[in-house]
Amino acid sequence: MADLYSCKNHGVVVGPGDDAGIFRYKNTFMVETVDVITPIVDDPYTFGAICAANSVSDVYAMGGTPLTALAILGFATCDFSPAVIKRLLSGAVDKLREAGTCLIGGHSIEDNEFKLGFAVSGTVDEGKILKTGGAKAGEILILTKKIGTGILTSAVKLGKMKESALKPVIASMLMLNKTASKAAVSAGAKAATDVTGFGLLGHAFNIAKSSKVNLVIRNSDVPFMSNVKEFIASGIVQKGAKKSLEFVSKNVSFPPTFEDADKLAFVDPQTSGGLLISLPEKGLKKFDLMMKKEKAPYWIIGEVVKGRGRIIVER
Numbered sequence: 436m437a438d439l440y441s442c443k444n445h446g447v448v449v450g451p452g453d454d455a456g457i458f459r460y461k462n463t464f465m466v467e468t469v470d471v472i473t474p475i476v477d478d479p480y481t482f483g484a485i486c487a488a489n490s491v492s493d494v495y496a497m498g499g500t501p502l503t504a505l506a507i508l509g510f511a512t513c514d515f516s517p518a519v520i521k522r523l524l525s526g527a528v529d530k531l532r533e534a535g536t537c538l539i540g541g542h543s544i545e546d547n548e549f550k551l552g553f554a555v556s557g558t559v560d561e562g563k564i565l566k567t568g569g570a571k572a573g574e575i576l577i578l579t580k581k582i583g584t585g586i587l588t589s590a591v592k593l594g595k596m597k598e599s600a601l602k603p604v605i606a607s608m609l610m611l612n613k614t615a616s617k618a619a620v621s622a623g624a625k626a627a628t629d630v631t632g633f634g635l636l637g638h639a640f641n642i643a644k645s646s647k648v649n650l651v652i653r654n655s656d657v658p659f660m661s662n663v664k665e666f667i668a669s670g671i672v673q674k675g676a677k678k679s680l681e682f683v684s685k686n687v688s689f690p691p692t693f694e695d696a697d698k699l700a701f702v703d704p705q706t707s708g709g710l711l712i713s714l715p716e717k718g719l720k721k722f723d724l725m726m727k728k729e730k731a732p733y734w735i736i737g738e739v740v741k742g743r744g745r746i747i748v749e750r
């Protein structure tokens with residue numbers, strides 16, 4: 436990828452392959468990213484807000500502060516009333532405001548499949564950049580949201596779960612990764628990513644590969660939302676999950692007792708998932724204080740060890 440997209444401009448600090456690109460313009464380090472998703476909940480206001488939280492997340496995953504956003508909206512004009520679009524965008528704008536991000540424009544296109552996303556720009560301090568390649572052996576792995584948004588939103592779509600049961604799932608998707616990002620940077624982390632479409636393992640693998648380390652993840656310490664494994668075992672499987680599992684499987688070792696459902700839960704595609712942070716252990720106290728102050732959850736799920744880009748899942 437690096438060669439295909441290589442660019443002679445010396446301003447490129449982080450190119451393709453990380454959560455967001457970083458470009459240095461004079462003394463400013465600009466963080467730029469785009470993310471577009473299809474609806475995962477019915478309510479337009481809620482979907483707009485989730486979508487905004489999901490789009491600014493990649494800036495937080497780089498240790499940055501999102502400042503401006505451009506909306507990208509695709510919909511069939513005959514199927515949606517202007518009132519629905521207004522609700523959608525008002526949900527998005529409210530969430531962007533919470534992140535301190537201004538919507539300054541956008542573009543809509545006629546599209547039979549509804550989609551919404553944002554191109555987000557922000558800034559980051561040079562010494563505070565969180566890269567997928569910044570993890571070091573000896574650090575601990577922290578995850579800041581539970582896993583399971585993919586399978587649970589699918590279960591609702593398929594009528595296997597009541598929409599009301601999605602409440603905690605929606606609350607998780609609406610939560611900004613802002614506090615987690617600031618806490619990680621303050622506590623001395625140099626590596627983080629957000630857990631999104633490739634699931635926990637897919638994104639953990641990016642860190643392992645880019646940082647040239649192995650990651651040990653303890654299954655018993657990974658926070659799964661209620662009923663995730665039950666729904667997977669019942670046969671609801673996301674297409675993306677199977678692909679991600681195939682993609683990472685030769686670089687992952689699972690416990691011998693692991694069934695397919697256990698493995699698939701580890702690659703459940705997340706929307707607006709949490710940050711996976713590699714943290715020097717001496718920073719844990721500070722991280723803990725900052726997270727607790729904002730009532731932000733986190734789990735220590737494993738550690739970074741010497742290696743060459745493998746993930747070892749333990750019981």
Ligand code: CO
Nearest residue numbers: 454493496629
């Ligand atoms: Co990302």
Ligand code: CO
Nearest residue numbers: 454469470493
């Ligand atoms: Co992204």
